Amino acid sequence: MNVGFVIAYIVLAPFLGALLDGIDRIISARMQRRKGPGLLQPFYDLGKLFSKEMIAVNNVQLLLNMSYLVILVIAGAMLFAGADLLMVLFILSTADMFLIMAASSDSSPYANMGASREMLQMMAYEPLTLLVAVGFYLTTGSFQVADIIQADTSAVLWMPGLLVGFMFTSAIKFRKSPFDLSTSHHAHQEMVKGLTTEMSGTTLAVMTIAEYYETVLLLGIFCLFIVNSTWWSWIAAILACAVIYFLEILWDNACARVKWKTLLYSCWIVTLVAGGINILILMLIK
């Protein structure tokens, strides 16, 4: 069963991610009272990117981007294989490191700014992700994803604060406003395209696919909050993921981008209040 999950993740995640992106763009357009692109637009985009001429500013960016993709896939595969959640999170940050290296290898002002902001974003969300893993450990007695999903009750009953906190900080990972500091889908910005400024064609396509894998990975972690040993909890988890994704889109459209200080402090404070208190209570009663 685990092998099935892993293969399904590796094969289907980019498609699922791209579809989610398509849905995201349609919903966003409707929220802005526009028609928006078709559902399959992300696939057209990827197809086009792969067909473009390869231009680059140096010879390592593609290499680093592909490493980012592969290591991210490894992290996701580990999550869906039921491995250690902390390990998954650590490898996820290692993957991100490759993206930062890819961006800063350009030595260009915009990409460098994007890379710096990405580091800052990592610093902002990292504490909460660790606390989420700790929360699962306290609730279910194991860091193993395979054990967490076998619990009798859903973890969210014990860790609502952590769920709220994770929803808050995952806007960074989904690259949604107000936390899309390092790169963003919107036009006309002070940092051009941030991290991805010098990425074109295949390089950008690789990065986009990696982002799709990451989206699915994150939604997988959201599922962990809901899934328990009963079969219907899986349906509930998928519904919850849909709601969460919708809320992220709503938030994206309702908020302007914040300054880095607001980002850092708000994430840290939410981590401390929602996550910290949740953990404290768990420690006291478990």
Place this chain on the structure above:
Amino acid sequence: MNKVSKSPWLLHYDASSCNGCDIEVLDCLTPKYDIERFGIINTGDPFQADILLITGGVNSQTESVVKQIYSQMPEPKVVVAVGICACTGGVFKECYNIRGGIDTVIPVDVYVPGCAARPESIIDGVVKALEILDEKQAEHKKNGGGAHGISK
């Protein structure tokens, strides 16, 4: 499926002038015209753009910029000159610092006249450019341009 006309990404540059056409280009993004329904995204980044959309005539300061931005766009790519200044230099044509239309610096594929060009005609111009883009893509492929990519 990987027809470039399905997902044309756009880079807009204002080479000089009164900014009238500049504002009209932004109009196209608004809910009323919504160019995203064609899959068009205003990227603002030459590395990711397929269409270079230029408003205003080229002057001595922006000449090198236009050339450089054009050189940073990957093939296949098209250039759309929006507004009469971009097409010919317009009322500024005789100015001491104006080189003339965009085609004095880089090859232009579609000319969209008007002062200022209306959003409808801009969209029309871009859609015309898409056909040229597809042709160029086919040509690019025939020349073996795509064969270097690792997608093959």
Place this chain on the structure above:
Amino acid sequence: MGLKFQKFRGKGRNTMTMIPFLIGIPVVLAVLFPFVRDSKTRGYLVYAGAGIVMTATVVFIVSWISGGAQTWMLYQSTETVDHLMTAGDIFLMCLIVYMSVKYKRVLPVLLSVGQTALLLYTEFTVELPEGPHMTVDWMTILMCIIIAFIGGFICIYTVGYMKGYHEHHKDVKDRQPFFFSMLFLFLGAMFGLVFSQSLIWMYFFWEITSVISFLMIGYTKTEEAVNNSFCALWMNLLGGLGFAAGIAWMAYMNGTVQLLDVLSVGGEVPLLCLALAGLTKSAQLPFSTWLLGAMVAPTPSSALLHSATMVKAGVYLLIRLSPAFEGNLTGIIVSSIGGLTFIMASMMAIAQNDGKKVLAFSTVSNLGLIVGCAGIGVEETVWAAIFLMIFHSVSKSMLFQSVGATENTLGSRDIEDMHGLIIRVPKLAYIMGIGIAGMYLAPFGMLISKWVALKAFVDSGNFILVLFIAYGSATTMFYWTKWLAKLLCFHIPRETVKDVTRKDEYVSMFFHAAVMLLLCLLLPFVAMWIVNPIVRELFGNSTDVLAMSVLETMAIMLVSIFIVPVVMFFISRRSHRELVPIYMNGINEGDNRYFTNSYGEKEHLYLSNWYLRFEFGRRHLRIPSIIAAAAVLVLGFCLVIGGAL
């Protein structure tokens, strides 16, 4: 306990001669250096000396393991040596008094005279039973390996480095013979320290390391160096005073000065006194100032004293004591100070742009994590602490050396100046990169220790430490990443630099890099053969902290993380790429280095890292964190002493 060890004394007889040899060789070499004026001969002497020390250590370890790898308790009656050490203590006191008078400082005199008097008074008034003075066990062996190999290679590195250093700092008087004497004397003292079982012996070696550190920090004799060296001196002497007080308490209350007895019968007062010594030596808050000041010294001394070995002495003592920390007030004090240091130092590291300062803060911060682990005092945390110690020694020593070499090459150790080091001096950039990756990236060793530590903190129910580690690892990640990103910028340099790093420096750095990679690859074996036995010795039973399958997964992960970029390298090389200039709004001037500014002139592009000085600067964080840590310490002392009386 005594009986159990009696059995092995017979076997240990041949090693009785080995230990003085290990301590003696470096000391003899140290005495020789002042007489060797020729720099070439001195260089060869250093190579030979380092080689002998390493060989002797290997022989010693092999003989110990072939002898059954049992704990040996040695040297029951040692009256002559005891007297010699007493004389040594008095000599050290006189030296400190002399130096303090020379530079008009009062505090060191008071502390030094106070502790020596306390110790002498105790020695002469209390009749102490005979007992073993030295121990050999796995912990000692591990420390010996670190001292001999890391220390030895640092000495080799120093030969080349000091040449470059004096070419580069013409204003500093060349006192190399003195410097090498101190390096080797220090190695000898460290060997003595880790072998000691008797607290009085350990105190003697402890004081030697403090004094050597003081002398080496003051090497350049500039005003800053002198001030910083006295800062280091008084802080370490304060720890020494704690040590002496611990010894006195043990002698009067329990009639013994064995380290093991502190664990079994000592009670909290001597424990806290010794912990104070450990905290000062490992530069924990509120005493971390001295380690930061120590960065004025030439890099080898930073590498040797302040990252790889000397600060490890403090951690070593705390790990030795850790089984006694579990669940009592002293343990809470130690772990809270460790945790606080971990997070505060890692925050302050963000605001630093001097490479050595970042390393210093990161040393303090990592030691904080180790101390935090030791303070919890259960198998898991101590396991993590030992792992952290091993990895930290190797990668920090490597980082210090590469920063030192970079400084000699570029003429600056500012991280901003290391922009594009990968193009300018690729070899140094790779070494530095491996060192940095080793400090924080998955799945290198530091991270696995952090993982175990986090789990153990949760298990022990220590909420504050869990928060500290969560935030602390985020800040740690930030300052390392921005440094790494700086190194890897592909930027054509304005002027080419000539790599002046000498061969012996590279030998040492490559050795460290190789060890680092091997340690990661052989992680399961390191755990099984070295770390698990130490935990077993300290706690008397063995539980596998991490299941073997997890460690294997780690090793597989590690391999894949190495392999992925390599495979990607070959795949991406197949593709043809058109190289174009970077995007600077179309106003690049020719290449990627210049752009046209608003005056129409050529302007050089300069990219800077983020330092967040107004948020994480030392100015804002130093005083509050020192106050907080000092408050914990003082409060702890009041409670513990009040509880004992």
